[in-house]
Amino acid sequence: MLDDNLKQQLKAYLEKVTQPFELLASLDDGAKSQELAELLEEISGLSDKITLSTDGTDARKPSFAINRPGEDTGVVFAGIPLGHEFTSLVLALLQVGGHPPKVSDETLEQIKSLDADMEFETYFSLSCQNCPDVVQALNLMAIYNPRIRHVAIDGAVHKQEVDEREIMSVPNVYLNGEPFDQGRMSLEQILAKVDTGAAEREAQKMNEKAAFDTLMIGGGPAGAAAAIYAARKGISTGLAAERFGGQVADTLGIENFISVSKTEGPKLVTAMEEHVKDYDVDIMNLQRAVKLTPAENEGGLHEVTFESGATLKSKTLVLATGARWREINVPGESEYRNKGVAYCPHCDGPLFKGKHVAVIGGGNSGVEAAIDLAGIVGHVTLIEFMGEMRADAVLQEKLESLPNVDILLSAQTTEITGDGSRVNGLTYKDRNTDETHHVELEGVFVQIGLVPNTEWLKGSPVEMSAHGEIITDDKGMTSVPGIFAAGDVTTVPYKQIVIAMGEGANAALGAFDFIIRN
Missing domain, CATH: 3.50.50.60 (FAD/NAD(P)-binding domain)
Structure with a gap:
């Protein structure tokens, strides 16, 4: 099933495996089971640390678990994880095999400390660009916490189950048999939902942070670019966002980002986040701003309050909360978003x-x-x-x-x-x-217009247009000294990724100039 080039790539990845594990398949006489058996045989033949057994008794057929000797890791694929999900399969193989994931020690400790029995089921399709993020996050949680189990289910293979649960969109996640959430979710977002004390702990940490030189509010293209440009100037830089990537994370195809002929929204978001992390930027995700308190004088500190109860202070701010498409709010609109x-x-x-x-x-x-x-x-x-x-x-x-x-x-x-x-x-x-x-x-x-995400600024002295967009000067500064804005949240006429990035860089340079002059 895998071509020679893909086999060689996978074999190279599997050389990172340090612990033996078993692929335990549950099969029947159907064609899909035969396809899965062929795939698993090919994978097991690429590493002497992998064994294959077809003695599985899972009711879902075809399916397979990835287990360590004598240990049920709780990671199961019900279907044939190719297409977008092939990356999820590779990561699961590596992580069960002992290769460390690319997450912080703090996040791993949070996963390990979850003290409830949780069985997740994720319905995915092989063509879904948003599904892998969810599948990979839940697989990781299952691997590092014995009380968590995750089954990733290909809706096309297990169609009867999909019909019975009336699932019309993917990814669609169930927890302990009940609907949990749907749509693209990051590991941070999932943990925030299941770890009830996480938001309070994060708010306490934020309250204890020293004031920044510049703080970005928003993690889309404008906020990310502003953070990079500010950090490169050597000033203390923070970025607080409700969701890193913003609207771009929901964009299917991007073909007008100069120098990149074609990419997808989630891929661009990943690249942006990795680029920001190359610099000394304090990223605080899942933080929704609800109030702005400007400095009392030009040399003072601006304060932003978040929905979690946290507050952050900074000498300068770059407001880059973006905009959202105005919806028509009719049946079918949300169900078929990014599906037509x-x-x-x-x-x-x-x-x-x-x-x-x-x-x-x-x-x-x-x-x-x-x-x-x-x-x-x-x-x-x-x-x-x-x-x-x-x-x-x-x-x-x-x-x-x-x-x-x-x-x-x-x-x-x-x-x-x-x-x-x-x-x-x-x-x-x-x-x-x-x-x-x-x-x-x-x-x-x-195409009935955009809605700028500026509701949280109502009552503040930041001047806005009749449409709620922030008005800025040629350096990106708002009507409040030391507070800048960039991207779709402003009056910039063309709402494009490449323009937002440029505006973010401009605002960050404006903020730096403001700091050194004051």
Whole structure:
């Protein structure tokens, strides 16, 4: 099943194994079991520290456990972990075989100290880019805590189980037989949910930290770039984020990041985090800012309060909390996010080449998106709630001249439909006749604007636009001396990854300049 090149790579990885372990397979007479048996035979033949047994009695067939001699590690794959999950398999083999994981000693101790019996089940698909993070995190927890067990289940192989539990999206995690969470999750996020005292302990640690020279609030492209540029100046730098990576972590395909012809959001986030960690940056993840208290004077300290109750102080701040796509809030939108529902035509448009898509929104952003997409996809249907489009006249004229575009006015989107794995259509109501119609298509681009993540700044002296975006000068400074902002949370007109990074660097340099001048 593995080509020669992949076998050689895997063999090289398995040379890092220091402890013997067994692949214990549970098989039946089906074709998938035969495929799994072939894969496991190939793997066991690559290292003398691996043995294979087909005497497994797991009710899920095909499946296999990865156990040390005389020890059930609690790591089970129900299916054939290839595709995106092949990395999860390799990491599980290495970690059960004694190779240390790339996590801090503190995190490992937190895992080991969990004192409850937990059996996790994760449903994944081989094409899911977000599933490996969850599978790898839960496998690691099982390997390092004997009271934790994790079964990673390929929904395509165990379809009856998926149907019985009515699972429509992956990754989908159950804990002790009950729904736990779904969607992309990091190890930190999972631990925060199961370790009830973790947030309080982290808040106490943050409260004891000395004031920073500069503190980034937000860990997306702008915050990450700002942290790197600040740290390179030799000043004490902190980064506090609700989720490192921000919106980028949910982006499927990225093909406009200069010098990288094609990548995926999670891969770019991993690369950003590794780059930030190359420098002396204090990263505090899972921290949602709720209040800003500016310094009382120009040489004083700004204070940020977080949802956890923690507070941090800094001479300068770079606010990079980003923005989120405004949602239409209809059935099917959240279920098919990144499965046909998209929000960025620049990023995801090329993925729909030759297909029929809809654009919801008749303002400038919606019409511009429809024009751009018309040159890529097979057909575009623009849907506008009002009786007329609100875009500039020149944009409307251009749109109406395109042969592969339909325009529906006075159309209220009521549902986005799909087949369980991807979008297959959209239902709308004609507001003039109240008649309901359905359009068959393969993608829906929601273009009704962005919502800046600035709710936590209401009541602060930081000046914002009518749309809630932070107003900055040419150095990225806000209306409050020493407080800078960058990226999608600001009035910068084009919300793009590469632009956010540039703005983050600019704000960090502005903050450094402010420090040395004050």
